[in-house]
Amino acid sequence: MTGALSHIRVLDLSRILAGPWASQILGDLGANIIKIERPGKGDDTRGWGPPFLPDAMGGASHDAAYFACCNRNKRSLALDITSPEGQQIIRDLVKTSDVLIENYKVGGLAKYGLDYDSLKAIKPDLVYCSVTGFGQTGPDAHRAGYDFMIQAMGGLMSVTGQPQGTPGGGPVKVGVALADVMTGLYATISVLAALNHRAVSGEGQHIDLALLDVQVATLANQATNYLITGKAPTQMGNAHPNLMPYQSFPASDGHFILAVGNDSQFARFCELTGLAGLAEDERFLTNRARVENRDILTAKISAITVDRTIDDWLALFGREGIPCGPINTLDRVFAEPQVQHRGMQVELQRPDGARLPGVGNPIKLSKTPVRYDIAPPFLGEHSRDVLTRDLGLNEREIEDLIARQIVETNE
Template structure:
């Protein structure tokens, strides 16, 4: 039950008890790289995201489809004795186990880390929680809640007092990435030492780490940041301006780029203005700078500014919708789509894995499974 040997994670069996987003995203990344991921789902309900629509594609929720390709689905009811035995046997045979139940749930079914380790000492066991397994164990780990209490919404929004969430469940995605990195590190350690281990990743800690410079500004300097809209706390001009037709981002990161911007918009004198001569000066006089630039940038379309300023070394671009973003990636040759063909229906058009490997690129062999699609073959294997 392994995959093609040329893939970097070929031969790694992953028992995926995860649901919704963080854990399934992590296991999909591993599956793209060759791991054999067996997704354990409840026989009647399945993963919650199977019901999270619209939108749908060919009768299936696109939310579920987005993070479950290259997996097989086995339907097991952990309250049923026979199914629970199969789940325990799957854990015994697995190299990696993912779960994101509330702390204390897996041990009730004989699937906690201690129980699995006793039968499978080399297991790499990854637990994903909202707030850890200690005093935060009973708190629900929903992405929106984490964005609120974890500080992300305090720095995100149009203006002070108007916090907003990000447009996707970003904390879940970041947590899945950290979980995948932890698993790869543990697999490397096992390769050297022969020992498995327990990995714990929680959404709150992941968000605090992912706030990077904003978090360091607090831990190192005691500065509590607030909402800056589309501005940057430490760089200017680094925000959204209104071009003639639609919003335009200017992302100037140093004095050289600022001088190029000033020349490009026909105002070279701004680069010599004492208020704007250095980045620190520009941050201190951000309102005056914005007023100076706004009128000039409103004279051309966003596409015209992009074509004119980019060759001058000025980071800029229009605010694209998703269709325009995919079109840009296509035009840049980035191959943003992963199209999986199947004899049982139309192709499944998903987003490509962003990791490019020169010798062992990601594979796209299996469309996201239907609920319990592989139960018979997997149950027969576990019972043998």
């Protein structure tokens, strides 16, 4: 592969979502990603279905769609790292690698001699990224952490959902594993920063990333609102704690989003909807006043918007520069002309001929665009390739590793 990171090799010992999300981004940017998986089972998410990926005959393969969301542009080496021979293969790969990503429990790789301190003795400039639920230090460092529990512990669920006391009210998780995804993004940023530091200093380093840290950090304005006031925010449904009107409103055939971000937009909105007097009312003159009187303003706007269809309002507001949008289901998301124009759906082909749809990378680089070269791999699909091309093992040595079940191929 070519790309901005085509000179970088990454050993990916992570599984599930946060670590693989990071390594996929690095792979899209051209890095050579070697995904280390357990023989016989592989990454946990291979079994997280249905749905499962199609096979060449139009049936279902053994790999879940979940696995495909974060494992393209990687070569799969199925390797038993609990064996001394498997551990030595990792050490040999580390000697010519730049980055290692892992999400084992704290201390989990030390018993195999694959922890940072052990590997930096082999490769002093190695960038070693550890992703855990709670970090390498602290009273909870030993605990396993999963996205759902982290969304709860980290406060995201306390500000997500309909207000307490309303029908369906109470804390709700986000519909995707957002703590994992955001941790993957922070891991990518951290790896790139560490590589840049290495380019200047020649030094590698250990990156310690925790899902809980990331979830707290990405509470953004909600966290600072609390720290300033001492008052914990709660669920507000689709309303915004700091802006108004910035929420969903009813139309005659459903709901749409109105996202007014400043006073001039509000004045134009009022003029378009026949509510011009509201823009001059002291209760709604500024955003601060509108937030303080949100219940009154919400009722006045809803009484108007409910009289016309979603498409009518979107057309009107769109022409006049009022931020608004539909609440799309995923079929409508991928049918959006803008989404199609930006290449946010891609397709890759597996060696058996099966064609797999996937979501595109949003990074648009003018000189080194992202690449989609390798479909989400079969378990052990590239075992021979890695052992031959990257380690220089001969056929007899590889067959011996396979016979002793240290290495698995998908042949």
